[in-house]
Every structure is written in C-alpha cells, then in structure tokens.
Amino acid sequence: MQTAQTPETGKTGRLEIRDARKAFGSVRAVDGVSFTAEAGRITGLVGPNGAGKTTLFNAIAGEASLDSGTVTLDGAQIGGLGPHEVFSSGLTRTFQIPRPFARMTVLENLLVVPERQAGERFWNNWIGRGRVSRQEAELREKAHDVIAFCNLSAVAMQPAGSISGGQQKLVELARALMADPGIVLLDEPGAGVNPALLDTIIERIVELNRRGMTFLIIEHNMDLITSLCDSLVVMAAGQKIAEGKPREVIARDDVVEAYLGGAAA
Numbered sequence: 717m718q719t720a721q722t723p724e725t726g727k728t729g730r731l732e733i734r735d736a737r738k739a740f741g742s743v744r745a746v747d748g749v750s751f752t753a754e755a756g757r758i759t760g761l762v763g764p765n766g767a768g769k770t771t772l773f774n775a776i777a778g779e780a781s782l783d784s785g786t787v788t789l790d791g792a793q794i795g796g797l798g799p800h801e802v803f804s805s806g807l808t809r810t811f812q813i814p815r816p817f818a819r820m821t822v823l824e825n826l827l828v829v830p831e832r833q834a835g836e837r838f839w840n841n842w843i844g845r846g847r848v849s850r851q852e853a854e855l856r857e858k859a860h861d862v863i864a865f866c867n868l869s870a871v872a873m874q875p876a877g878s879i880s881g882g883q884q885k886l887v888e889l890a891r892a893l894m895a896d897p898g899i900v901l902l903d904e905p906g907a908g909v910n911p912a913l914l915d916t917i918i919e920r921i922v923e924l925n926r927r928g929m930t931f932l933i934i935e936h937n938m939d940l941i942t943s944l945c946d947s948l949v950v951m952a953a954g955q956k957i958a959e960g961k962p963r964e965v966i967a968r969d970d971v972v973e974a975y976l977g978g979a980a981a
C-alpha cells in the first residue's frame with residue numbers, strides 16, 4: 717500500500733481515529749474516541765489504568781478489531797486490516813513489555829524484520845541510498861546503521877534475552893526503524909528503564925522526530941510526556957476526556973480527578 721503525504725507538511729504518518737468503539741461484554745473499553753496524531757508530530761496518549769489505551773493501540777495496529785469506527789493512515793483506511801497489512805502500510809508498534817527473540821542476537825532480531833513492499837522509506841531516505849534491495853549485505857549494513865543509531869553496537873552480537881530491559885526497549889525501537897515506518901506507536905517506552913537509558917531513548921525519539929518521523933506514545937511518566945509531546949490525548953473509562961498542549965491538559969481539574977479516581981479504583 718502506497719502512503720500519501722500530508723499536503724501541508726509533506727510528511728507522512730498522519731493517523732486519524734474517528735468514533736472508535738470496542739466493548740468486552742459489558743465493559744466499554746473504547747467508547748467513541750476520536751483524535752488525530754498529526755504527521756511529523758509526537759502525540760501522547762495517557763490515562764489511568766483501564767482507560768482503554770492498550771485496547772485502542774491493539775486495534776490501530778491490527779491485532780484486534782474495533783466494533784465500529786474508522787482508522788486512517790495518511791488518508792487510507794487501515795481499520796480492519798490485519799497486523800501485517802497495517803505494518804506494510806507504514807505503521808509499526810512497540811510493546812510495553814519487550815518481545816525480542818531471546819536467543820537470537822540483537823543484530824539477528826533486526827535482520828528478521830520483514831521489509832515493507834511499498835510506501836515511504838524513512839530510514840533509507842535518511843541514509844540517502846534510495847531503495848535498499850533485499851540483498852543480505854545491504855540489509856546487514858542497514859541493521860548496523862540502525863543499531864549504532866540506537867546506541868546498541870556494544871551488544872549487537874549478544875542474545876537479546878541477555879541484555880537489560882532498557883536495552884530491550886531500544887531493540888524494540890530499532891526493530892521498528894528497520895521497517896522505515898511513517899509512524900511508530902510506542903507503548904510505555906519509559907517503563908522500567910533506568911534514567912541513563914531513558915535519556916538515550918528520549919534523545920533518539922527526538923532525533924527521529926526532528927527528521928520527520930511521527931510518534932504516538934502511551935506513557936505514564938508525565939515528565940517524559942511533557943518534555944516529548946507536541947500534543948496530548950487523555951482517556952478515562954474508555955472516553956477521551958481532554959486533548960491539547962501537554963502542560964495545559966495535565967493541569968486541568970477533570971484530568972487530575974480522573975487520575976485520582978483511576979488510582980483509587
């Protein structure tokens with residue numbers, strides 16, 4: 717699937733969610749949520765436990781279906797597609813708990829990421845080599861470039877299961893980059909990561925965004941959210957309760973209230 721560029725910015729990765737709904741029995745996990753992650757921006761998705769963030773992420777990434785609503789990426793409908801088709805359309809995600817192939821080296825974890833068949837080639841554009849063929853040597857070269865970019869060179873030949881949880885988060889990001897995505901969905905990139913590695917993760921996200929990559933990030937760490945995000949969407953009990961500039965949004969009484977209620981639940 718070819719991705720279109722957003723006319724105003726020339727960037728890709730604009731994700732638009734309209735009236736998304738998903739229920740599990742009587743639980744309305746996602747209850748009529750609409751928002752847009754603008755191309756070239758970093759959008760945060762926050763909310764207390766059980767707000768519906770993960771359910772929405774899973775639906776966007778094609779791992780679960782919505783009951784109703786639409787999801788478009790650069791104007792193309794991706795709602796209802798399976799995970800591989802969503803991936804091919806230029807959207808990749810990371811998981812809250814990293815899922816590397818534990819016995820494979822970090823390098824091998826990157827080499828097994830399938831190449832997208834069409835669409836934007838973010839990383840390739842950046843390294844300026846045009847279209848990278850599937851030739852093993854070039855794929856390895858790209859993987860080494862991505863590994864260096866993610867500060868993982870020192871552990872490239874180690875089994876991914878043997879490195880720290882924070883480094884595994886960087887492997888997740890690196891695997892996402894191998895696909896040259898227009899947008900990356902990050903599920904709690906800061907969770908369980910030591911402060912030094914967290915700085916590296918933040919720096920890398922900022923650098924990728926500076927080069928045009930779009931991000932949608934679920935995160936509980938408000939310092940990380942306010943320092944990284946251009947805009948913030950707050951969910952509670954399946955609904956969007958606030959949206960706007962991060963510092964303004966998190967100061968709102970109803971947002972504070974939702975968090976206190978969620979924490980007490």
Ligand SMILES: Nc1ncnc2c1ncn2[C@@H]1O[C@H](COP(=O)(O)OP(=O)(O)OP(=O)(O)O)[C@@H](O)[C@H]1O
Nearest residue numbers: 740743744745763764765766767768769770771772
């Ligand atoms: N597979 C499922 N079956 C039944 N209920 C589910 C399922 N997945 C999620 N839920 C329910 O849907 C609601 C939203 O859950 P979800 O995990 O999406 O919230 P969340 O905002 O990601 O929370 P957290 O921050 O704790 O990860 C919760 O009430 C949860 O119990």
